[in-house]
Amino acid sequence: MPELPEVEVVKKSLENNITNLVFKKIMINTSKLRYIINKNDFRGIINKKIISIKRRSKYLLISTEGGLTILAHLGMTGKFFIVKKNKMKIKTSFYYNLESKDDKHNHIIFNLTNNIILIYNDVRKFGFIKILSSSSIENNIHLKTLGPEPLSKKFNSKYFKDYSKNKRKKIKSVLMDQKFVAGLGNIYVNEILYISHIKPNRSINKINNLEIKKIIKNTKKILVKSIKKGGSSIKDFIDSAGKEGSFQQNFYVYAREGKKCLKIDCKTKIKKYFIANRSTFFCKSCQK
DNA sequence: TTCTTTGTTCCGGA
DNA sequence: GTCCGGAACAAAGA
Numbered sequence: 001m002p003e004l005p006e007v008e009v010v011k012k013s014l015e016n017n018i019t020n021l022v023f024k025k026i027m028i029n030t031s032k033l034r035y036i037i038n039k040n041d042f043r044g045i046i047n048k049k050i051i052s053i054k055r056r057s058k059y060l061l062i063s064t065e066g067g068l069t070i071l072a073h074l075g076m077t078g079k080f081f082i083v084k085k086n087k088m089k090i091k092t093s094f095y096y097n098l099e100s101k102d103d104k105h106n107h108i109i110f111n112l113t114n115n116i117i118l119i120y121n122d123v124r125k126f127g128f129i130k131i132l133s134s135s136s137i138e139n140n141i142h143l144k145t146l147g148p149e150p151l152s153k154k155f156n157s158k159y160f161k162d163y164s165k166n167k168r169k170k171i172k173s174v175l176m177d178q179k180f181v182a183g184l185g186n187i188y189v190n191e192i193l194y195i196s197h198i199k200p201n202r203s204i205n206k207i208n209n210l211e212i213k214k215i216i217k218n219t220k221k222i223l224v225k226s227i228k229k230g231g232s233s234i235k236d237f238i239d240s241a242g243k244e245g246s247f248q249q250n251f252y253v254y255a256r257e258g259k260k261c262l263k264i265d266c267k268t269k270i271k272k273y274f275i276a277n278r279s280t281f282f283c284k285s286c287q288k
Numbered sequence: 289t290t291c292t293t294t295g296t297t298c299c300g301g302a
Numbered sequence: 303g304t305c306c307g308g309a310a311c312a313a314a315g316a
Binding site for chain 2: 073186
Binding site: 034276 | 305313
């Protein structure tokens, strides 16, 4: 599941591999992803050079010369593959074999200069790609309501405290609310609350100052660590092209229902239940 | 056939 | 009026 660290890693990979290349031909193999695709919109970026790749929350922004920007969200299963034509060599963050059965989910294929092909692949089709005018980005419906980036200085104790006033929402729901902080998804929020020793169902106005500090510190720490991990696994992968299972992630609680808590000497089994329709994992001994 | 997954929106109850 | 959270929706695979 692509969360902020994965999107950041993809961003860097795109930055390194397709900046300054020019779109030559685009093949669209589906009528819709999350939204209906308007093929005409894509004509505008033909023969346009890619000048920058940015990330905001879990969104990717690929800007071209001439005032158009590609806005992409990977949803649950979206992936970008960068393939060097003729060489069949994988150059991106995720495993890809040109012969693989995933081919049927290659929904958009961008041919670029330098014999580079950029492929948008998405099994579940919960992701999307839109072409926007670069000047409208700030007011874009997906971006304008987003809260601060979790890795920015704006995401600090004061901000957290001010936001919490008179609110009784559960801490887990708040951390997942994109208006509060942009880019945290279910997996990382489960992990952050475990590391911070806080039960996911605590009311936000009952979280004390020390705990707020812990949550913020751990949020930044875990994101930075995961970005570094993603980066290193990409490197390993390019070095040993063709090997599968390059992107392994180890979680403390996520998807570990019934397994023992990983803290030394804690024999409690990880519990699972739902908060706001999202699977929630926690250790009842370690989280208060 | 049913369940799972995420981000977002809608709506009912407190 | 405001706040909270459950339900629903998208698609496809197990």
